[in-house]
Amino acid sequence: MSAHKPSTVAPTILRFERIGSMLARIVDNAAVGMVVSEMDGRMVYANRAFVDLLGHRVDETADDTILDLIHDDDSAAARQRLSLLMRGEAGEYRGEHRFRHADGGPLWVMLAASVLHSDATGQPLYLITQVTSIELQKRAEEALAHSESRWNFALESARQGVWDHDIRTDTMFYSRMWRVMRGIPPDEDVDGDQQKWLERIHPDDLQHVLDNVDRQDQGDASFDALEYRERTRDGSYVWILSRGKPVEWDENGKAVRTLGTDTDITRLKTIELELAAEKERLRVTLDSIADGMISTDENGHVVFMNPAAELLTGYASADAVGREVRAIFRLRDGVTGEVQECPVAICLATDEAAHLDDDMILVGKAGSERDIRCTAAPVRTPSGKLTGAVLVFQDVTQSRAMQRELAHSASHDDLTGLPNRAAFERALNSAIASAQDGSRRHCLLYIDLDRFKPVNDNAGHAAGDALLKQVAQTIRGSCRSHDVAARIGGDEFAVLLSDCPPEGGQRIGDKIVRAIGALAFTWAGRTYRIGASVGIATITEHPASPLGFMGEADAACYAAKARGRGMAVAFGDL
Incomplete structure (x- = not known):
């Protein structure tokens, strides 16, 4: 890791080639800090907001891991939870932790981590970590013991809406910023009845809220945040991240008061939806291509196959992913019958595109044979590092049979x-x-x-x-x-x-x-x-x-x- 230089920030976007430059710009300019790590924790990409927040930038040649960013003074919980994700024993995690700034000092962040899985096989591919500064919120919480006004001012500066739920009377208190993010005038009284709040929640999110709001009220340690859409005064919806926990208990140890904050995460959700839509467009495009396509890593192991490749080779994608491509894509010379080297192996060995156009026979899983034309091209990062290859092949059995018939007829x-x-x-x-x-x-x-x-x-x-x-x-x-x-x-x-x-x-x-x-x-x-x-x-x-x-x-x-x-x-x- 190295100190951030604002005038020369140029984060390296790794492994996003297939998504496109527009999507890369959206992620890079997102307001929420985002970092992508391999499943061993090694960081391969950080967006601009992440660099601005922590003063670190990701060097693709370094071995720094996401765990290295956790400040030494923080509890062991963050390391434990992230380690569970990296081992595939959990799917997501949210928590408040101190990260290490480039200057060595701690910085409180809201950490949201999840595992990105392969659509085809369900295998974990990357650890996606989002960090939002809650430094102001934490300072406000510390100031709360000294001054109510200082506490409120700090939360407003952080644009954190505050709510206070009195479970005994089922009444709610909402802060000024809580009103502002919903388009409600700051001095307007809001009916604190919980049912009124539930009526503003998007119908698609209501059941999720109903199933989990009591867990938040009771301080369930495994659940302390709700994500949902809430209708604003103008009729539009805003995405809310609501965090809270009990602050008072009765003589029986039952929570009677819960305090929390709401954060507007609409912009982040918009980016997530754009990412999902772009990914779906890419999937539909690849599935509709008549040519077979196989993508491999730098070692020649299959990471992706489209339906056309499944049909031509006879291998299902789920069975092929992770195997050496030469075991799936078997060629022999159509004239001599000799086994031919896989074009992907040639491509990875030479770091150049490999073309096989003449008299190549693809031998399928069940022994079927097809005349094909194929090309393997290297895949590189923006810095030029070889990360794999893409093999594209066409079934030309019918056209070659016609060529042979024409040649025979001519002679x-x-x-x-x-x-x-x-x-x-x-x-x-x-x-x-x-x-x-x-x-x-x-x-x-x-x-x-x-x-x-x-x-x-x-x-x-x-x-x-x-x-x-x-x-x-x-x-x-x-x-x-x-x-x-x-x-x-x-x-x-x-x-x-x-x-x-x-x-x-x-x-x-x-x-x-x-x-x-x-x-x-x-x-x-x-x-x-x-x-x-x-x-x-x-x-x-x-x-x-x-x-x-x-x-x-x-x-x-x-x-x-x-x-x-x-x-x-x-x-x-x-």
């Missing part, structure tokens, strides 16, 4: 499913390039069907298409698994035999001729038989003629037809 024949002429020419050019150094040889087969036209003319195009499908399957089945068989024209096919010597090309060409000749195609009760003529060219570093390899195979096929059809002829045998 394959719609009827037979074999590669089309353009795809075959690309494969042929690649084979020719691989043979340029003379170390590799390939074979090219050009296949033209014999007696196919009568099938088309007599049985129709539907029969011709059905026959072409059978021929395509027959050719594909006669080749090796790594060979490229394609339909390059109406009844014309070609096969590229990789790393195949001429004798091997002749053998496969003969096999194709026999297989097609053995086909017995039946349509509408009639059986048709066709044949095939095959031309063979050997792909070496240079074509054997100016025709080129495709021209050589075509010429060899023409020769096969001239020799009587139904045979495979190599260009070298012409």
Whole structure:
């Protein structure tokens, strides 16, 4: 902690990035001192009012805790109550205590502390502590023993309305400031009947007051403050924090008189409502986003998941929070099948955004697989400290399937499913390039069907298409698994035999001729038989003629037809 310098106050707002700058300004300019602590008590943020009040400012690199602010002369109650909150054994606490000012002296404050829990898991996230100076009130209470006028003046200076409840007669006394905060003229008589006061309380708060006002009157140690809305003279409502305790008892020890003060906390409640509304808007926005979103801490553990992320990963947020994100977000390469590193790990290791756009597969909890595109970006404090990462991912399964279909359609024949002429020419050019150094040889087969036209003319195009499908399957089945068989024209096919010597090309060409000749195609009760003529060219570093390899195979096929059809002829045998 360090002394406050009014001219250079610039409190560091930590962990408020998602709330927005407007909300940060509201909190920072609130009249009530507010400090946010980790659950171990380490302070991470203090607003301007807190700094002004105690002369301390929070240094995010320091290890000061909220307990360190409690003055040594104060009772142990504050430390005990705050410790209960930090251990999760209590939800909130209010009390009057002395805090240590930067100059070392004590300062009386009204302490209100509560635990902020995660919406998703209920886990305690932060300890929120509000402090309001009651120094003037305390001084007034001390002066009360000496002078009624001094006591009243001090309370008015602190804008504390005073009430005095005589339980024996059920009558109330209200101070001048008590009237002012309700818009009642200072010198106007107020009916002290408690029922009249209850009629002014907001209907939504009335039951809470009725349930607890007797506890306040009787000095219940676990309850000494009421919060409620009370209607003012102009019809509007003001939020009241009413603190009180018994000051007189009868001979049986029963409280007969209670004294207390009312504080206008409307401004603080307005800030609380704005915070709640902003938080709700943020929650609705995140829930409505179709992209999956996962937020992690600096160690890569999940702290938040939106519904889209739950759907895509198969993990409920309650089960995922606290676990390592790589156990929830599992990726593998869509081409190689290899497990991929989680982009969050890459982001946290490099302190830079990590993008994975191509062929990534998200493996869900039940083993489901989705094509995704994802980005992990670092989250930093305003000072630049890395505090975690946000992972955003999209389901692109449908679009990628469409892309694959389009790519397949562009390179394959719609009827037979074999590669089309353009795809075959690309494969042929690649084979020719691989043979340029003379170390590799390939074979090219050009296949033209014999007696196919009568099938088309007599049985129709539907029969011709059905026959072409059978021929395509027959050719594909006669080749090796790594060979490229394609339909390059109406009844014309070609096969590229990789790393195949001429004798091997002749053998496969003969096999194709026999297989097609053995086909017995039946349509509408009639059986048709066709044949095939095959031309063979050997792909070496240079074509054997100016025709080129495709021209050589075509010429060899023409020769096969001239020799009587139904045979495979190599260009070298012409």
